[in-house]
Amino acid sequence: MTPTQSTPSTPSRQTPSLLLVEDDALLSSTLHSVFISEGLDVTHLADGSAALARLSPGQPHGFALVVLDLNLPGASGLEILAALREHDRHTPVLILTARGAIEDRVRGLDLGADDYLAKPFVLDELEARVRALLRRHANHQASQATHQSRALEQRLVVGSLAFEPLNGRFLLAEAPLSLPPREQRLLGCLIQHAGEPVDKARLTREAFGEQEAVGDNAIEVYVHRLRKRLDGSDVSLRTIRGLGYLLEQAPAESRTP
DSSP, X not given: OOOEEOOOXXXXXXXXXXXXEOOOHHHHHHHHHHHXXXXXXXXXXXXXXXXXXXXXXXXXXXXXXXXXESSOXXXXXXXXXXXXXXXXXXXXXXXXXXXXXXXHHHHHHHHTOSEEEEESOOHHHHHHHHHHHHHHHXXXXXXXXXXXXXXXXXXXXXXXXXXXXXXXXXXETTEEOOOOHHHHHHHHHHHHTTTSOBOHHHHHHXXXXXXXXXXXXXXXXXXXHHHHHHTTSSEEEEEEXXXXXXXXXXOGGGSOO
């Protein structure tokens, strides 16, 4: 049996979602209307503690942009920004500051804000900055999606064992399978030839190259370790006498319960 390759699905386009964190009722109402007119899905929070909870690492927040006032009841904007950047380095953040608060602007940029706008500001400038940040976010998302798509296109699958050559990552039953470098290279070679026996000479040559001295005994040790890691799964690594090692999906009746 040869390894199969998975086919990625095409993501659907969604309306960009923006989080507005601003406690000034009049300003937030105006900004909400502006962002809606830009075709954005807007969530407004007026309390810093509520924003801190909404952007917590427990689950994906789903926002393409955060517009964040720094002077808020509850948690401050700088606290919210610092907490967000501990687990999310990519969602753009535009901070709103008082015109004279230079130290706050510098601190916000140091904490990972992408841009700032001093109050009072012109709405046209705010709209332009929001559009620029959303484009940047969209480009980043597209780049990530392309990378993931390529990884999925190249993914080799044998039973519940998967290998993504682009990432150099193994998964067993969709859980990461952490391997020492030599075991990873050996298993990578075996899954490329899944369904056919691979002898020690070929394993050594393809997995380690001519420059790295790896003896037959070492190969046997690595194979033994790999068998233990695969034990209980639907993947087996068999020795075919006189031919080499065979990685394949094990018949259901032969699997270890």
